[in-house]
Amino acid sequence: MKSQTMVVVGAQWGDEGKGKITDVLASSVDYVVRFHGGNNAGHTVQVGERTYKLHLLPSGIVSRHVTSIIGNGVVIDPRVLLEELEHFIEENWTPKLLISERAHVIMPYHIAMDEALSGHQGNLAAGSTKRGIAPVYADKMYRHGIRMGDLLDADMFREKLEKAYHFNVSMLKEQFHHSFDMSLEKILDVYLEYGKRLETYIYDTEHELSLAHRYGQRILFEGAQGMSLDTDHGMYPYTTSSNNLAGYAEVGSGLGINATKRIVGVVKAYVSRVGESPFLSELLDSTGDFIREKGREYGTTTGRPRRIGWLDLVQVRQAVRTSGLTEIAMTKLDILAGLDEVKICVAYKLDGKFVTEMPANLHVIRKLEPVYTVLTGWNELTEEDKKQIVLNGYEAFPTEMKSFITFVESQVQCPVSIVSFGPERTETFIRER
Numbered sequence: 001m002k003s004q005t006m007v008v009v010g011a012q013w014g015d016e017g018k019g020k021i022t023d024v025l026a027s028s029v030d031y032v033v034r035f036h037g038g039n040n041a042g043h044t045v046q047v048g049e050r051t052y053k054l055h056l057l058p059s060g061i062v063s064r065h066v067t068s069i070i071g072n073g074v075v076i077d078p079r080v081l082l083e084e085l086e087h088f089i090e091e092n093w094t095p096k097l098l099i100s101e102r103a104h105v106i107m108p109y110h111i112a113m114d115e116a117l118s119g120h121q122g123n124l125a126a127g128s129t130k131r132g133i134a135p136v137y138a139d140k141m142y143r144h145g146i147r148m149g150d151l152l153d154a155d156m157f158r159e160k161l162e163k164a165y166h167f168n169v170s171m172l173k174e175q176f177h178h179s180f181d182m183s184l185e186k187i188l189d190v191y192l193e194y195g196k197r198l199e200t201y202i203y204d205t206e207h208e209l210s211l212a213h214r215y216g217q218r219i220l221f222e223g224a225q226g227m228s229l230d231t232d233h234g235m236y237p238y239t240t241s242s243n244n245l246a247g248y249a250e251v252g253s254g255l256g257i258n259a260t261k262r263i264v265g266v267v268k269a270y271v272s273r274v275g276e277s278p279f280l281s282e283l284l285d286s287t288g289d290f291i292r293e294k295g296r297e298y299g300t301t302t303g304r305p306r307r308i309g310w311l312d313l314v315q316v317r318q319a320v321r322t323s324g325l326t327e328i329a330m331t332k333l334d335i336l337a338g339l340d341e342v343k344i345c346v347a348y349k350l351d352g353k354f355v356t357e358m359p360a361n362l363h364v365i366r367k368l369e370p371v372y373t374v375l376t377g378w379n380e381l382t383e384e385d386k387k388q389i390v391l392n393g394y395e396a397f398p399t400e401m402k403s404f405i406t407f408v409e410s411q412v413q414c415p416v417s418i419v420s421f422g423p424e425r426t427e428t429f430i431r432e433r
Helices: 018-028 078-089 108-124 133-142 148-152 154-175 184-198 205-214 286-294 313-323 383-396 399-412
Strands: 005-010 031-034 043-047 050-054 067-070 097-100 219-222 262-268 270-273 307-312 327-331 341-350 353-355 369-376 416-420 428-430
Touching (some): 005 313, 018 262, 018 428, 067 205, 108 154, 133 154, 148 154, 148 184, 154 184, 205 219, 286 307, 327 399, 369 399
Parallel strands (some): 005 219, 031 219, 262 327, 327 416
Antiparallel strands (some): 043 050, 270 307, 341 353, 416 428
């Protein structure tokens, strides 16, 4: 499917391999746009022997011809962003990056508030990365947030900071009895300095994208996290604090084109999860340990070991529907190689009845049991196998692997157009549909 605009989103709990898929697709686009979330998300991109671990920078940053944009829907910790940029600058690489002046800024009191909230929420806590994400989005809705453009205007920044600082610090100390010692003046000085260092990147990205689209430039929107973490349609309250479905790409970038797009949902051949929530297909045995170690399933941002489960098609079915997926990119099929059998969760069971769509009621979700279909596993792909796939295409995949892909397609009514069978760019097969 050819389209001037593409959206890549996660169809599970995040960590599906969106960074790699974005990197592969970036070869044919002019812009890559991150449109939501903050440095609570991480994308890993492997190019040759070099591995890039990105948290705020779009994955398109590793493709030198691409202009990368951090959109207005993203929340930014300037310190983290500068550290990421420094890795590229040290390689004598000037990133082609633009940052929306409307993107909101994570402040030190947001990080302190995140820590306080995590303790307050108890068993309903989502397992926050404590990067300040929920509090900065809350401030955005309270309408006393700080935006990147404010860091370039000392008077405007002070006026806004005085309101936001006293609101947050008072709540921290009086409601949560949480200490916070950084003064308003110190924050003012530090963040104005961040503004000076980032000034060349801060821009009216909404207008930039509008012009790019008008003149036929190709644009790829890169999502973070996954559908089940969406604050509206995910497993609330065990979610992130932003909307990460494909429909938010236009809101979080300011490009209101309302046009047909290529929407790619990234689906890992199994499921992983960092954080708390019911996890219906979770593996708490040696098979889960095998997949975790072989797949290096540790959080890019936190380093925490990820919870592992069999592929859940109720979850994927919801992603197809809520994001309007036109296709699926399936990743990490190589990790399941070597297992005698693989399971796929096709439905849930409650009181003897089958459930094929994700309920909204958390009390109901806690009672569900997974229903599995068992498929035959496949052998490890040799280097010769990989060469044959590159030469001869989809038919060179093992029969059992093709059966796995075909079964998923039939169950969720969405074609698998991209198959990833290793971390390298070359270990990716794009099916002609």
